[in-house]
Amino acid sequence: MLINHPLLGLRDSSEFIYMGDAKLMNRPSWRSKNIKSKFIEYGYFRKNPAGIHKELWYHEQGDRSWLVVTRNTVTHEILKVELARNLKRKVNAK
Amino acid sequence: MKYSGFKVLWEGLSGNKGWKPLWRNPSPKKSYDIIIVGGGGHGLATAYYLSNKFNITNIAVVEKGWLGSGNIGKNTTIIRSNYLLPQNQPFYEFSLKLWENLEQELNYNSMVSQRGVLNIFHSDSQRDAFVRRGNAMLMSGADASLLGVDELKKLVPFLDFQNSRFPIKGGLWQQRGGTVRHDAVAWGYAKKADSRGVDIIENCEVTNFLVKNGRCFGVETTKGIIKSKKIGVCVAGSSSEVMGKIGINLPIESHVLQAFVSEGLKPLIPGVITFGAGHFYVSQSNKGGLVFGGDIDGYNSYAQRGNLPVIEDVCEGGVALMPMIGRARLLRAWGGIMDMSMDGSPIIDKTEIKNLYFNGGWCYGGFKATPASGFCYAHLLATGKPHKDAKDFLFNRFEKGRLIDEKGQGNQPNLH
Ligand SMILES: Cc1cc2nc3c(=O)[nH]c(=O)nc-3n(C[C@H](O)[C@H](O)[C@H](O)COP(=O)(O)OP(=O)(O)OC[C@H]3O[C@@H](n4cnc5c(N)ncnc54)[C@H](O)[C@@H]3O)c2cc1C
Numbered sequence: 001m002l003i004n005h006p007l008l009g010l011r012d013s014s015e016f017i018y019m020g021d022a023k024l025m026n027r028p029s030w031r032s033k034n035i036k037s038k039f040i041e042y043g044y045f046r047k048n049p050a051g052i053h054k055e056l057w058y059h060e061q062g063d064r065s066w067l068v069v070t071r072n073t074v075t076h077e078i079l080k081v082e083l084a085r086n087l088k089r090k091v092n093a094k
Numbered sequence: 095m096k097y098s099g100f101k102v103l104w105e106g107l108s109g110n111k112g113w114k115p116l117w118r119n120p121s122p123k124k125s126y127d128i129i130i131v132g133g134g135g136h137g138l139a140t141a142y143y144l145s146n147k148f149n150i151t152n153i154a155v156v157e158k159g160w161l162g163s164g165n166i167g168k169n170t171t172i173i174r175s176n177y178l179l180p181q182n183q184p185f186y187e188f189s190l191k192l193w194e195n196l197e198q199e200l201n202y203n204s205m206v207s208q209r210g211v212l213n214i215f216h217s218d219s220q221r222d223a224f225v226r227r228g229n230a231m232l233m234s235g236a237d238a239s240l241l242g243v244d245e246l247k248k249l250v251p252f253l254d255f256q257n258s259r260f261p262i263k264g265g266l267w268q269q270r271g272g273t274v275r276h277d278a279v280a281w282g283y284a285k286k287a288d289s290r291g292v293d294i295i296e297n298c299e300v301t302n303f304l305v306k307n308g309r310c311f312g313v314e315t316t317k318g319i320i321k322s323k324k325i326g327v328c329v330a331g332s333s334s335e336v337m338g339k340i341g342i343n344l345p346i347e348s349h350v351l352q353a354f355v356s357e358g359l360k361p362l363i364p365g366v367i368t369f370g371a372g373h374f375y376v377s378q379s380n381k382g383g384l385v386f387g388g389d390i391d392g393y394n395s396y397a398q399r400g401n402l403p404v405i406e407d408v409c410e411g412g413v414a415l416m417p418m419i420g421r422a423r424l425l426r427a428w429g430g431i432m433d434m435s436m437d438g439s440p441i442i443d444k445t446e447i448k449n450l451y452f453n454g455g456w457c458y459g460g461f462k463a464t465p466a467s468g469f470c471y472a473h474l475l476a477t478g479k480p481h482k483d484a485k486d487f488l489f490n491r492f493e494k495g496r497l498i499d500e501k502g503q504g505n506q507p508n509l510h
Pocket residue numbers: 131132133134135136137156157158159162163164165166167168169170171172173298299300301328329330331332336351352353387428429430431432456457458459460461462463
């Protein structure tokens with residue numbers, strides 16, 4: 001699989017470390033209600049769809065950026081690649 | 095149909111006209127006492143133990159494809175009971191004991207071959223860890239012995255003992271481990287379950303569950319609605335997809351694991367050998383091909399095929415351990431979808447929906463577990479209580495913090 005890195009262009013997926021479901025970017029606040037069940041959900045449970053999946057890839061053997069890759073888990077087709085920090089900034093700005 | 099030496103002789107003399115299909119091809123009835131969703135090894139074993147040990151025979155096994163089309167027909171066939179943790183090891187030893195009698199019990203040759211499993215170690219600290227593991231095995235009633243370099247040189251002289259980066263210091267040996275002809279396991283269980291009246295319904299996909307007031311009472315399938323008092327899901331790599339149909343989220347990710355077979359070679363590799371410094375395990379099939387594998391590809395996948403980097407990595411591991419295979423040609427490679435749980439251990443449990451049960455999260459070690467998984471799941475379905483050797487394989491271990499983390503690496507879905 002080739003990942004079209006927003007800054008570096010096409011890179012081989014073996015340069016990256018896969019970190020799974022991009023929901024990991026949304027760590028629950030320690031102050032929120034039902035904190036226990038939220039953290040159990042965050043730590044252990046995954047949607048794991050057959051189809052479109054948003055996931056985190058860390059460019060360890062490259063520029064060490066975190067990417068959010070939208071990929072089809074049935075075909076391995078990569079549909080979109082974004083810098084995780086840009087997405088997070090957008091969420092925080094809201 | 096009963097197999098025997100006499101039967102083989104008789105059929106040989108009478109033109110082989112008396113062999114019959116091993117199971118019927120029934121249409122689904124309106125209702126059953128128990129429906130097993132998924133006709134892989136675990137589903138069929140469950141149906142066999144329910145019908146033959148727990149005397150429940152009004153059962154259907156509903157399988158999306160043909161029997162044996164899942165991981166039961168795709169794995170690298172290794173069986174062993176060399177686990178460390180007390181929640182795991184007695185279960186796998188129970189499984190190995192069931193393997194030892196399986197062929198007589200099923201009257202079916204599944205080529206159970208206890209040719210031994212050898213885990214190589216390369217450093218002093220790894221040796222300590224293997225001694226500890228060996229002791230845990232002995233305490234569960236399994237067999238284990240520690241082999242030094244001299245013994246290894248006699249048993250497997252072709253290893254690269256002098257490898258300057260990963261010199262070989264010894265190995266943990268389990269003689270009772272070995273290999274089994276994987277799809278014959280599915281066929282044997284199917285044959286014996288069928289002979290007790292279990293309906294095995296192939297090419298029938300479960301598309302939804304019938305649930306009312308928090309109780310499950312049947313399934314919707316591509317062959318219509320089938321009702322049942324209890325429903326046991328057992329679909330391995332499709333676990334999240336199937337349970338997702340009624341909104342149950344699982345601590346599981348689906349990943350692809352590849353397996354490889356070389357061209358046929360003369361008898362060469364005595365048992366199963368695993369590399370301790372990379373991920374590579376190998377055995378030799380009765381046809382002569384080297385059967386080997388390594389790590390999962392490492393990203394969520396339902397594609398049933400992997401990518402090149404892992405093929406390279408596995409082959410590099412193989413050549414580092416036994417340089418002699420460097421010129422053997424790779425004939426075939428394929429991938430299967432694994433239900434990777436967040437602590438590397440399985441789940442055999444009730445669900446939050448009444449009468450709906452779940453068996454999954456086997457990662458890439460579920461083949462060896464087939465008999466015990468079937469037995470323990472049958473126990474749960476028949477009695478409502480977990481079997482004593484599977485009592486820790488519960489959903490609530492994640493919230494209780496009682497993970498069964500064999501590798502001690504914390505929650506991540508790439509363990510086994
Ligand atoms: C390459 C590879 C190598 C492996 N090597 C080993 C090994 O050496 N040792 C070991 O112990 N384990 C090994 N494993 C793991 C082992 O094969 C699996 O853990 C085990 O087979 C899973 O259980 P099963 O046999 O019931 O799965 P499967 O055979 O996959 O059964 C699940 C069944 O459910 C069916 N299904 C799915 N969805 C539906 C639906 N909606 N309705 C009806 N049916 C459905 C599928 O068609 C499938 O037949 C390996 C796996 C792979 C892929």
